[in-house]
Structures are given as structure tokens and as C-alpha cells.
Amino acid sequence: MSAANVAPITATDSLSQALKANIIPNQEYLLQGSVLDSAVEVLLHRLRGLCDNVDAGTETFDDQEVCFSLRDPNQQAAPLMLRLRKALDARDMPYQLRYIGQPDLGDKSRPTVVRSSLDIACSGMLIEFLNELGCRIEFEYSVKGYMFRKGRMKITVSKVFKISQSSMSPEPISQSYLVELSVLAPQGQDAIGEDMRAFADQLRPLVQLDKIDYKRLGHMSVT
Amino acid sequence: MQREEKQLEATLHAILNRVNDLKAAIQALITKLENEYETINWPTFLDNYAILSGHLTGLSKILQSEVAPSLRSVVVLPLQLGCERDEALARLTEGRVPACTHDLVPDLLRTKPEPQAEQRLQQFNHKASTLSHDTAQKQVAQFTKVISHVWEIISKGREDWEGESMRSAGMQPTHSIADTHALVTAVGTGKGLRPGMPSIVPPGVGAPGMGPSRGPAPQLGPSAPTMPKAPSAIKTNIKAANQIHPYQR
Numbered sequence: 016m017s018a019a020n021v022a023p024i025t026a027t028d029s030l031s032q033a034l035k036a037n038i039i040p041n042q043e044y045l046l047q048g049s050v051l052d053s054a055v056e057v058l059l060h061r062l063r064g065l066c067d068n069v070d071a072g073t074e075t076f077d078d079q080e081v082c083f084s085l086r087d088p089n090q091q092a093a094p095l096m097l098r099l100r101k102a103l104d105a106r107d108m109p110y111q112l113r114y115i116g117q118p119d120l121g122d123k124s125r126p127t128v129v130r131s132s133l134d135i136a137c138s139g140m141l142i143e144f145l146n147e148l149g150c151r152i153e154f155e156y157s158v159k160g161y162m163f164r165k166g167r168m169k170i171t172v173s174k175v176f177k178i179s180q181s182s183m184s185p186e187p188i189s190q191s192y193l194v195e196l197s198v199l200a201p202q203g204q205d206a207i208g209e210d211m212r213a214f215a216d217q218l219r220p221l222v223q224l225d226k227i228d229y230k231r232l233g234h235m236s237v238t
Numbered sequence: 239m240q241r242e243e244k245q246l247e248a249t250l251h252a253i254l255n256r257v258n259d260l261k262a263a264i265q266a267l268i269t270k271l272e273n274e275y276e277t278i279n280w281p282t283f284l285d286n287y288a289i290l291s292g293h294l295t296g297l298s299k300i301l302q303s304e305v306a307p308s309l310r311s312v313v314v315l316p317l318q319l320g321c322e323r324d325e326a327l328a329r330l331t332e333g334r335v336p337a338c339t340h341d342l343v344p345d346l347l348r349t350k351p352e353p354q355a356e357q358r359l360q361q362f363n364h365k366a367s368t369l370s371h372d373t374a375q376k377q378v379a380q381f382t383k384v385i386s387h388v389w390e391i392i393s394k395g396r397e398d399w400e401g402e403s404m405r406s407a408g409m410q411p412t413h414s415i416a417d418t419h420a421l422v423t424a425v426g427t428g429k430g431l432r433p434g435m436p437s438i439v440p441p442g443v444g445a446p447g448m449g450p451s452r453g454p455a456p457q458l459g460p461s462a463p464t465m466p467k468a469p470s471a472i473k474t475n476i477k478a479a480n481q482i483h484p485y486q487r
Contacts, residue, residue, distance in 0.1 A: 047422050054412035082428060154428030175421055177431050188424055188431070191417035221412045227419070229426035 040199040043115070043132035044208055046215050048224040049191040055172065058194070058221050059161060062170060065217060066163040076171075077104040079157045079178070081142075083150035097150065099141060103157065109136035120228060125205070126212040128226040132199065157185050160192060168211060171195050194222050246312070252300050260293040316343050 033039050050058050063069045079101050084094040100111040116131035160173025172192050176185035196215060198207050215224035267286045270278065301309070316338060323336045335342060350356065369377075423429040 047418065048413060049418040049421050050413045051411070051417070057412070080425075154431040156424065156428075156431045158425075175424055189417050189420050191414060191421060193418075193421040193425065223413055223415075223418070227422045229419075229422045 037201045037203065040201050041131055041133055042200055042202050042204075043128075043130055044198045044200065044211060045118075045128040045130065045226070046126075046196040046211055046224040047128075047227050048194045048215075048218075048222040049189075050172070050194055050222045051191050054221060055192045058172060058192075058218070061218065061221065062161075062163045062172070065214075066165045066170065068162075068164040074162045075104070075160065076102065076162050076173070077157070077159045078102055079155065081155040082153045083145050084153045085148065085150045096153070097145070099145070101139075110139060110141050111135070112137050112141060118226075118228065118230075126208040126226075128228075129205075129208075156188070158193075165214065166210075167198050167200065167207065168214060169197050171197075194218075194224065196224055249300065249309070253297065256293060256297040256300060260290065260297065263289045263293055314347060316347065319343060 059073065063073065068074060081099045083097045083099065085097070086094040096115070098113045098115065100113065102108045111134050113132065113134040118128045118130040119125075120128075155178055157176045157178055158171075158173040159176065160171055163170040163172075172194050174187050174192050175189070177188050178185050196211055198211060200207055215222075218224060263286070267290065270282075270286065319338050319340055321337060321339055324338065327338060328336045335346070351359065420430070424431055
């Protein structure tokens with residue numbers, strides 16, 4: 016009758032159960048675009064009309080993101096990149112440590128970029144911990160902007176700033192705002208890509224949200 | 239003989255149909271004017287006139303067609319004029335002509351234009367014949383000039399109207415592809431964000447490009463993604479310096 020003698024469920028058990036049931040959102044579906052500073056107000060109006068979380072005013076955020084890389088000293092494989100994000104406007108929130116995998120580019124028919132993404136909240140000791148592990152800072156930047164939500168989709172309209180050590184104020188790296196539409200979902204839920212594409216079409220011709228392969232663009236210019 | 243009769247009948251039938259259509263169109267125009275005179279606008283009115291002219295054209299086509307026998311050779315004569323009401327006639331004409339009276343018949347069976355119209359036509363003919371060839375030419379030239387002037391004004395106005403609304407929506411891009419690429423690569427690979435690297439200057443933005451190796455600020459599209467060799471040299475220098483630190487502390 017009573018369940019007093021049932022063994023407590025361990026964390027590993029629940030984790031493996033979750034993995035089997037495929038409910039861990041470890042994939043990110045992503046579409047990116049940009050909008051010029053002169054047109055960002057119009058975009059914000061449109062998003063306010065389309066999205067859900069605007070009853071109490073638009074949500075803003077001000078984050079700093081630092082990208083660490085862990086290299087194998089023998090330089091065999093590509094380095095592991097980890098991203099640390101801290102909120103500059105809410106100092107007591109935990110840091111977010113995120114791993115982003117390589118985007119799955121082979122399938123041209125997919126409407127969005129699909130890449131694996133794992134994130135976890137950590138304390139501020141994280142930076143020391145990563146340094147002790149041997150990670151070093153690759154680059155860092157700060158983003159400041161607005162966040163909208165529609166159902167499962169998250170839309171951010173943000174300005175990317177380069178953090179300069181000498182002067183105090185960060186300067187923007189371009190005259191545009193970066194617009195990102197992303198969904199975190201478990202593997203295999205590809206239908207969300209279609210919904211994202213439909214939503215992205217509603218923002219045209221203001222913003223052209225597409226899947227952009229930044230690795231290819233990065234390589235094009237460094238050579 | 240019979241064939242001609244049949245043709246005549248067919249032609250008359252066709253003419254009757256056209257005339258009925260014309261009548262209906264005029265009726266519609268009159269009712270429209272009477273009932274909607276406050277809300278009618280010029281284009282709608284012109285549309286109705288276009289309908290009327292369409293019917294008239296159809297009618298004239300029938301009359302000009304070669305199938306129609308020469309109607310000039312056919313004459314309609316009133317055989318009997320009377321003052322009493324004729325029921326058959328009234329039925330035929332839907333109550334409009336109750337009797338074949340003396341004053342109605344000249345109007346209904348008229349072949350020449352009305353006296354007033356005829357007089358005016360005579361006046362114009364007289365005036366036209368007294369004009370010399372030169373004056374006539376000059377007047378025609380003036381007329382064409384006035385018409386073309388009015389045409390220019392109207393077409394310019396239309397262009398301004400339509401051009402403004404169409405062009406202003408299209409000519410102002412709200413996003414720049416170069417900016418998109420720059421932002422995405424910056425966020426993804428840190429291009430332009432590493433210390434010591436000159437910042438990425440997307441073309442057409444006009445932000446001053448920093449860094450000694452930039453040289454003249456590139457204004458063209460292709461030059462921004464393909465940066466000159468010197469910055470990558472700086473980047474590799476920094477990398478080499480940083481490689482000393484992990485695992486060797």
C-alpha cells in the first residue's frame with residue numbers, strides 16, 4: 016500500500032530516462048538576420064504586435080558573452096569552444112555556460128540552421144575554473160537589446176558591442192542590429208523549422224532571416 | 239425576294255435588340271443620376287457613358303454590315319393617323335405611344351436631324367467653308383499644342399503620384415546583407431572582436447576603420463570581407479604569444 020520501501024530515484028536514472036524519452040532540448044534551430052539602425056523601431060513595433068510577452072512592456076537584456084576555447088596541446092582537432100554569458104543588468108543571476116556544436120549543414124532542404132546546444136547555469140567561480148582547466152579567452156563582446164517570445168520561439172533584436180579595454184564605453188561593431196530567431200528543442204522535432212520559417216516571412220521585407228553559415232563566411236575573409 | 243425578306247427581318251431583329259440594350263443603359267444612367275447624385279463620382283459616370291457608347295457602336299456595326307440589306311430603299315410610311323387611343327400600339331410601345339397622332343409622328347419617323355440641330359450644323363458648315371486653308375492649319379496646330387500640354391501635365395501628375403508611393407517603399411533598404419554577415423561572423427567566430435584586430439567596417443556604413451593596416455577605408459562591397467594580408471599577420475602573432483600559457487604554468 017504505502018510506497019515507503021521504494022528506492023529513491025537517482026539523478027543518473029532520471030537523466031538516462033530523460034535521454035531515452037528524448038525530452039532534453041539539446042538542439043537549437045536558428046535563423047539570423049540583421050536590421051539597420053534606422054529601421055529597428057519599425058521592426059520592434061511589428062514584433063510587439065506579433066509576439067506574446069509584451070504585456071508589461073518589451074523585455075530588454077544586457078549581456079556580456081565571453082568565448083573560451085580549449086585546445087589540445089598536440090593540436091589534433093579543432094578546439095572546443097565554450098561560451099559564458101553573464102547578465103550585466105541583473106548581477107545576481109547565474110552565469111550561463113553554453114556549448115554550441117557544429118551546424119548540420121548537409122541538408123539543404125532544412126529551413127533553419129540546426130546545431131546542438133547545451134547550456135547550464137553556473138556561479139561566478141566559473142572563470143577561474145575554466146582557466147584552471149586550460150581554456151583561454153578567444154574573444155568577447157557585449158550584446159544589448161530586446162527579447163521577444165512567441166510560443167516556443169525566441170526572437171532577439173540586439174546590438175553587438177566590442178569591449179575595449181582602454182576606453183570605458185563599448186563601441187558597436189556595426190550600424191545594424193542582429194536579429195536572431197531560435198528555438199531550443201529535443202532532437203527530431205523538425206516541424207518547428209517550418210513554423211520558424213513562417214514567422215520569419217512575417218518580418219519580411221524589413222528583415223531577411225536566413226540560415227547563415229558563419230564558418231564559411233569567416234574562412235572566406237581570413238585567407 | 240424571300241431571302242431579302244428574311245435578311246430584312248433578321249436585321250430588324252438585331253437592330254431591335256441593340257436598341258433595347260441602349261435603352262436599358264440610358265435608363266440605368268438616368269436612375270443612377272437621380273438616385274445617387276450625391277455620391278456619384280466622375281469615373282463611374284464616365285463608365286456609364288462608355289457603356290452607352292459601346293451599345294451605339296454595336297448598333298452602327300450592324301447598320302454598316304454588308305449582310306443588312308440596303309435599308310435606304312425601305313421606307314416607313316404612316317398609313318393612318320388617328321387621335322384615339324390604340325391599344326395594340328400602346329402595348330407594342332410599352333405605353334409610351336398611345337396613339338398615332340399628328341404631333342408625335344414627325345418626331346418618331348424623322349429622318350433628318352432636328353430643326354435646331356440642323357440650323358447649328360448649317361452655321362458650322364458655313365463658318366468652316368469661309369475659313370482659308372492657312373487659318374485652318376494654324377488653328378489645328380494650336381489645338382494640338384493645347385492638347386499635348388494638358389497631356390503632359392496629367393502624365394506628370396500621375397507619375398508623381400504613383401512613383402512616390404512605389405519608389406519610396408522600395409528604395410530604402412532596411413537591412414544590409416553585409417551587416418548581417420559581419421554580425422553573424424562576429425558573434426560566431428569572433429571576427430573583428432579579438433583584441434588588436436581592427437574592427438570590421440561593413441561597406442556603406444561610413445564608420446571610420448581603425449587599425450594601421452586598414453589604409454583607405456574600403457567603400458566597395460567585396461573589399462570588406464577580403465581584408466588585406468596585414469591583419470592576419472597581427473592575429474597570428476597574438477595567437478603565438480597566447481599559446482605559451484596553457485598547460486605550462
